[in-house]
Amino acid sequence: xxxxxxxxxxxxxxxxxxxxxxxxxxxxxxxxxxxxxxxxxxxxxxxxxxxxxxxxxxxxxxxxxxxxxxxxxxxxxxxxxxxxxxxxxxxxxxxxxxxxxxxxxxxxxxxxxxxxxxxxxxxxxxxxxxxxxxxxxxxxxxxxxxxxxxxxxxxxxxxxxxxxxxxxxxxxxxxxxxxxxxxxxxxxxxxxxxxxxxxxxxxx
Amino acid sequence: xxxxxxxxxxxxxxxxxxxxxxxxxxxxxxxxxxxxxxxxxxxxxxxxxxxxxxxxxxxxxxxxxxxxxxxxxxxxxxxxxxxxxxxxxxxxxxxxxxxxxxxxxxxxxxxxxxxxxxxxxxxxxxxxxxxxxxxxxxxxxxxxxxxxxxxxxxxxxxxxxxxxxxxxxxxxxxxxxxxxxxxxxxxxxxxxxxxxxxxxxxxxxxxxxxxxxxxxxxxxxxxxxxxxxxxxxxxxxxxxxxxxxxxxxxxxxxxxxxxxxxxxxxxxxxxxxxxxxxxxxxxxxxxxxxxxxxxxxxxxxxxxxxxxxxxxxxxxxxxxxxxxxxxxxxxxxxxxxxxxxxxxxxxxxxxxxxxxxxxxxxxxxxxxxxxxxxxxxxxxxxxxxxxxxxxxxxxxxxxxxxxxxxxxxxxxxxxxxxxxxxxxxxxxxxxxxxxxxxxxxxxxxxxxxxxxxxxxxxxxxxxxxxxxxxxxxxxxxxxxx
Numbered sequence: 001x002x003x004x005x006x007x008x009x010x011x012x013x014x015x016x017x018x019x020x021x022x023x024x025x026x027x028x029x030x031x032x033x034x035x036x037x038x039x040x041x042x043x044x045x046x047x048x049x050x051x052x053x054x055x056x057x058x059x060x061x062x063x064x065x066x067x068x069x070x071x072x073x074x075x076x077x078x079x080x081x082x083x084x085x086x087x088x089x090x091x092x093x094x095x096x097x098x099x100x101x102x103x104x105x106x107x108x109x110x111x112x113x114x115x116x117x118x119x120x121x122x123x124x125x126x127x128x129x130x131x132x133x134x135x136x137x138x139x140x141x142x143x144x145x146x147x148x149x150x151x152x153x154x155x156x157x158x159x160x161x162x163x164x165x166x167x168x169x170x171x172x173x174x175x176x177x178x179x180x181x182x183x184x185x186x187x188x189x190x191x192x193x194x195x196x197x198x199x200x201x202x203x204x
Numbered sequence: 205x206x207x208x209x210x211x212x213x214x215x216x217x218x219x220x221x222x223x224x225x226x227x228x229x230x231x232x233x234x235x236x237x238x239x240x241x242x243x244x245x246x247x248x249x250x251x252x253x254x255x256x257x258x259x260x261x262x263x264x265x266x267x268x269x270x271x272x273x274x275x276x277x278x279x280x281x282x283x284x285x286x287x288x289x290x291x292x293x294x295x296x297x298x299x300x301x302x303x304x305x306x307x308x309x310x311x312x313x314x315x316x317x318x319x320x321x322x323x324x325x326x327x328x329x330x331x332x333x334x335x336x337x338x339x340x341x342x343x344x345x346x347x348x349x350x351x352x353x354x355x356x357x358x359x360x361x362x363x364x365x366x367x368x369x370x371x372x373x374x375x376x377x378x379x380x381x382x383x384x385x386x387x388x389x390x391x392x393x394x395x396x397x398x399x400x401x402x403x404x405x406x407x408x409x410x411x412x413x414x415x416x417x418x419x420x421x422x423x424x425x426x427x428x429x430x431x432x433x434x435x436x437x438x439x440x441x442x443x444x445x446x447x448x449x450x451x452x453x454x455x456x457x458x459x460x461x462x463x464x465x466x467x468x469x470x471x472x473x474x475x476x477x478x479x480x481x482x483x484x485x486x487x488x489x490x491x492x493x494x495x496x497x498x499x500x501x502x503x504x505x506x507x508x509x510x511x512x513x514x515x516x517x518x519x520x521x522x523x524x525x526x527x528x529x530x531x532x533x534x535x536x537x538x539x540x541x542x543x544x545x546x547x548x549x550x551x552x553x554x555x556x557x558x559x560x561x562x563x564x565x566x567x568x569x570x571x572x573x574x575x576x577x578x579x580x581x582x583x584x585x586x587x588x589x590x591x592x593x594x595x596x597x598x599x600x601x602x603x604x605x606x607x608x609x610x611x612x613x614x615x616x617x618x619x620x621x622x623x624x625x626x627x628x629x630x631x632x633x634x635x636x637x638x639x640x641x642x643x644x645x646x647x648x649x650x651x652x653x654x655x656x657x658x659x660x661x662x663x664x665x666x667x668x669x670x671x672x673x674x675x676x677x678x679x680x681x682x683x684x685x
Contacts, residue, residue, distance in 0.1 A: 015565075015585040051588065094604035101612045105603065108554070108612070170587045170610040180606050181584045198581035198600035199624070 002026045005070065006144050007036060008045065008055065008063040013181045016052035024173060027147055071191055075141055082138050083190045089131045090183060096124045097168050097176050111164070121159060124167065124175065128156055142189055151178045212253040215273035217280055218392075219248070229253050230390030232303030235490055242469060244462050244487050248284040249394035250277040251303070254387035257366045264367065274362070277393070285395050290354040292321045297334065297396040300361040302368060304389040307491070311377045312389065313345050313368040315361040316431070317396060319354040330401065337431070358393070365391045397481040397488075400431045404452070404483040407431060410445060410459060410476045412467040415495035416537035418502030422463060424448075431479075448480075455485050466490050471513055472521075473503050496537060497526035498655070505661040508668075515668040522665060530655035530662075535638055535645075537652065543645040546635065547626045551642035552603050553611030553618030557595025558636045558648045563627055565589035576635055578627030582607040590616060595637035597644060599626050611639075619644060 010025050011017065019037070023030050037053065040046050045059035055063065100120050103109050111117055132149075139146045155175040158166035168176040187197055212228045220240035224233065233251035240246045256270050266274075278289050278298075287296035297319040302312035317338045320331065335350075338357075342350045346364055351357050368374060369389040378385065399407030410424035424445030449456040459478060462485075466474045475493040479486050495503065501522050508518035533556055535543075559576040565586045574594035579586060581600045590596050590610055595617040598607045602621055611618030617639030636649040655662070 013584045015588040091604075094609070097609050098604040101609065102603070168609055168613055170613050171591070176609055177584070177587075184584050194583055195580055 002028050002033070002036070003144060004036075004040075005063070005066040006147075007033075007040065008059055008066065009185070011046055011053055011055045011059065012063060013184060014052075016049060016054045018052040021173075022053070025147070025151065027150060067188055070142070071189065074189065076190070078137075079141050079190050082134065082141065083186055085134050086183070086186055089127060089134065090179075092127045093124075093131075093175075093179050096120060096127060100124075100167050117164075121167075124159065125156060128152060128175070138186070142185075145182070145185055145189075148178060148182050148185075152182075211255050212251075213255050215250055215252050215256070215270060215277050217248075217250045217277060218246075224251075226305045227387065230303035230305055230387075230392070231307055232301060232489070233390055233392050236392065236394070238469070239466070239487050239490060242465055244465070245485060246487050247395040247397050248281050249392055250280065252362065252366075252391040252393070254304075254390050257369070257388050257391075258386070260366070265363070266366075271359075274358070274393070278358075281393075281395050287395075289319050289358075290321065292324055295319055295321055295354070298358065298393050299396055300358070300365050301392045301394070302365045302389045303392050304369070304383070305387055306381075306383050308374065308377055308381075308383065311368075311371075311374045313365050315341050315345060315364065317341075318357045318361045320350070320357070321354060322352045330398075333400065362391050362393070365389070397479045397486045398431065399427070399479045399481065400429055401481050403429070405429060405479075405481050406448075407477075407479045408442070408445065408448065410463055410478065411493050412463045412474045412476070413493075413499070413503055413506075415473065415475070415493050415499050416541060418496070418499035420506060422460065452480065452483065455480055455483065458485050462487065468512065471517075472507075473499075497523075497529040498537070500526045501530055501661050501665070505664050509664075516672060519665060519669055519672065527662065529640070530659075531657065532640070533654050534640065534652050535636070536650040539650040540645070543636070543647065543649045545643055546630060546633075546646045547597070547619075547622045547644040549597070549619040549622035549626075549642050549644070550603055550608075551618075551639055552605070552608035552620040553596070553614075553616055553639045555595070555615065555617035555639045556637065556651055557593070557617040557639070559594035559634065561597065561627065561630045561633055561635050563631050576637055578630060579607070580624075580627065581605070582610065590614060595619070595639065597622060597627055597630070597635075597637060599624055 006026060010022060014021065014025070017025070019033065023033055026033065037046070040059070041048065044056055045062050046053050046055050098105070101109055103116065109116070135149060139149065151173055152175065155166045155173060155178055159175065165172060166174045168174050170177055184194070187194055209225065209227065212224065216229070218233055218237040218240060220237055223241065224237050226234045228234070229237070229251045230253070233249070236246055236249050252270065252274070256266060259267055261267060281298070282288055282296055285296055287294060289296045289298070297317050299314065299316045300318055301314045304312070317334045320335045320338050323335065339350050342348055346360060351360060366389065399405050406426060406428040407430045408424055408426040410422055412422055413419065414421055414423040416423070422445065425442035426445050426448040427442045448459070463474065463476060466476060470490070470492065473493040473495065474490045476487065477489040479488060504518040504521040507513045508515050532554070535556060557576060559574050561576045561578045563578050565577060565579070566589070574592065576595045576597060577586070577589055577593040578597045581598050582590065582596065587610060590607070591614050593616055596607055596611050598605065598620045599622055601607055605620050607618055607620050617637050619637055619639060619642050622644070630644070634647050636645040636647065638644070
């Protein structure tokens, strides 16, 4: 069952998710999540809007406190080591996703060449398999990130079932969506900011 | 007129008495010589062919024989211009330019106004202006003061131009573009003409057909009272070429007549540099014009219809990319000409978007009108705002960045990696984002009507492609290409 920090962080990363996508991301039973969310609304940490649930300024502040608390007790040197190891699969995933979208880095992939697509998807599956060991190490250090194992696996399963939206569609928990949220989690966990990382060429 | 093939070993006048090819004397000299052969007014010039630099001494100097020939050829320039090199009043001044077989834009040095005499108290403002320009060039290019002796100026300039062939960046450029080391560069010495001499002077460029829209009409810019580098550097604002037609109709007529001749002789659209000195027209350069994809289509079809080129040549001059570009939404080329570019990045999501640039994702989500979302770099929580944006612009990131991946999925125009602080500087301004080229313009720039497959020029190309003999597997039509 999801903790407060997990729900607040999901609200932040998703911008304004509706309840069903929250259920999908967190993997909790609907009824359980309903009552937790009601509690968060009652405490003015989030608020329902026409677009979905959004963090309030209070919610942002509460999340920042919880993340600071988490960092205070985490193993910095091992986390930093994981973050350094993340660089390589991160570049590989981004390249695979871009090759899925563009042929030769410039021409939009109209998916008329099944052989080309098969090679790209095969690379995605292999990069994902190789990443599992590092993901286990990350989850050992920050247990609340365990859901990323299932979320990445779900995306891969849908892709292999032939639903190619699960490669990179930003509106569902596609491989790219989940990967990018995980990257954001890691940046937060090691106490850096996206701005610093982007300027260093790692997180844009 | 293809030029000869025998190596040229002497310092040679470019007076049109012999035909030279780019292999012998470099592209620049061959073009000047050919314009002279066509009877066009070209300032007198001579060339030091690449073979001369290949025979340089161990200390990197020219052989004595070559320097003697240079002195003789300067004598010929004096005879043809009626001015003396090194005179204190109204002397002959020359430009010294590189000219390899293949053009290497921006890689090689050019030195103008060589031969400015030693300072005298009674000299005119014009000479003073020339000395200032020469000092600036020596300072910038040679990193030394100007030698007082005009012959020493010429010697320094020639050696500098030859040596610029061997600079690391010129070598890197040749590596990149697979330009062979031999033949090396030539050096062209040409009598200067001055667009800044008086009120009846100026300088300009003329395209024989409009390189942006593809219209048949010539297109050009005219800078009254300017010297060549003022146009190229954008240091001064140029007038449309129509200005010359109004102020000096007979010069304009001569220019247009020559442009027709040059286009016919080169069998392609030309980009011509010219100068008017005291009402007299001079041609300084002509080359095949760079143009927009639409212009490549329109010009190729028009030239084939006029009989200037064959239909097969017209087909060869249109690339499949040109047709794809023509068929997609694009900015109006005339509006772009007048627009100010405020930033540039990597094109990462195709399309064109206009709106007020906002750096706050919540702002763009809640207002009704589409805004251009600008972020240093995008984060997961920006996705809802990105999906509602007219376009997305980022400071950091490449074509695999989050912004690029997401925008391609959402079909939102996107330009990434515009540089630190770009989006903050543009916040609150209305901008137009071209996700095809990576350019960002100030204000709302009009779009052009999108090209269609039943456009008469495309239909013509398609019909010609149908008639062309093909090899097996070659696509039957250009439209499918």
